Amino acid sequence: MRSGLDEEAVKKLIQAGRVAKRAVDLAVKLVKHGVSVNYVATSIENYIREQGAEPAFPVNIGVNNVAAHYTPVYNDDSTIPEQGVVKIDIGVHVDGYIADTAVTIALSPVFEGLVEASRRALEKALEIVRPGIRALEIGKVVESTIRSYGFNPIRNLSGHGIERYTIHSGIVIPNYGDILARHRLLEGVYAIEPFATNGSGFVKELDIATIYSLRHAKTTLRGGAMSFYERVYRERLTLPFTLRWYASSVDEYNGLLKIVEELAGRKVLVKYPVLVEKTGGYVSQHEHTVVITERDVIVTTI
Ligand SMILES: [Co+2]
Known part of the structure; x- marks a missing residue:
């Protein structure tokens, strides 16, 4: 660039x-x-x-x-x-x-x-x-x-x-x-x-993050985590995103929060902690x- x-x-x-x-x-x-x-x-x-x-x-x-x-x-x-x-x-x-x-x-x-x-x-x-x-x-x-x-x-x-x-x-x-x-x-x-x-x-x-980004990775994840990763990567590549954009109900949101933890554990997602x-x-x-x-x-x- x-x-x-x-x-x-x-x-x-x-x-x-x-x-x-x-x-x-x-x-x-x-x-x-x-x-x-x-x-x-x-x-x-x-x-x-x-x-x-x-x-x-x-x-x-x-x-x-x-x-x-x-x-x-x-x-x-x-x-x-x-x-x-x-x-x-x-x-x-x-x-x-x-x-x-x-x-x-x-x-x-x-x-x-x-x-x-x-x-x-x-x-x-x-x-x-x-x-x-x-x-x-x-x-x-x-x-x-x-x-x-x-x-x-x-x-x-x-x-x-x-x-x-x-x-x-x-x-x-x-x-x-x-x-x-x-x-x-x-x-x-x-x-x-x-x-x-x-x-x-x-x-x-702070110990809270509301913004995340994906890392480029050739990874195999199970079920929901894989399809979420693929969807976000297709739309965002490695640009930051919020779960607000992907959840349409409280249940869905809570499910995505779990997926975020899974992806973070697999080191394919970065969390940006709130800065005060x-x-x-x-x-x-x-x-x-x-x-x-x-x-x-x-x-x-x-
Ligand atoms: Co700036």
Whole structure:
């Protein structure tokens, strides 16, 4: 993908970005006190499909100290609270070409500074990004901007390279001036995503996962597990998914939860634990996807 950014690829990346941007606009309209999180996620995912694209991952809804990797579960009865912040992280793909973007909504004026910190950090990062920039230069700008608002960047969450059908390529764009991140951002696709918090600046994993992905494997599984694996692999390859998309009753959902455990035990399924701020701090996040070509930078999700 890094060397394969042909015209067709760039066209699809831009198309995915356009859908993702409109999905963010929809998210901002939907997020209101009392609205069910299930409704928010499902509406956004349906919108993406109506636009002829597919979710690159289930819509992540992070309320307050939840930083990432929570998507509403089947029959989720939680609602948008009255106070705090809500992060909506949206992935869209067109033929495997991915756009990854996120926005934070302050539910009350007291959180506007926190939201502004990650928004401005992303803006500043986009001002300096250019072909060949070192990842740590972006990290420095993100960190100093967030600190100028009196908040901490989250150091163990980072931006990332993106490849076709792969959300995290392994290339890291730190949210602080990590002196080890001397690698240059060459031709390719990258997500820049500053996280700001009034907590310690680190996330930890909870013992819950609501998002999974499959590993490519030549495996023989029994009965339901085999047909579920085959169905999800056909539809998603190794892109993340939620059981919400596959269950149409509580019984079915509970059955799928068992299958997930079986697949995880066989090492053909990866779980993404919910990530929360270590000290319970509130977290804001903004994210855009950029396509870096030989000479230019295209922000696809703006
Ligand atoms: Co991302």
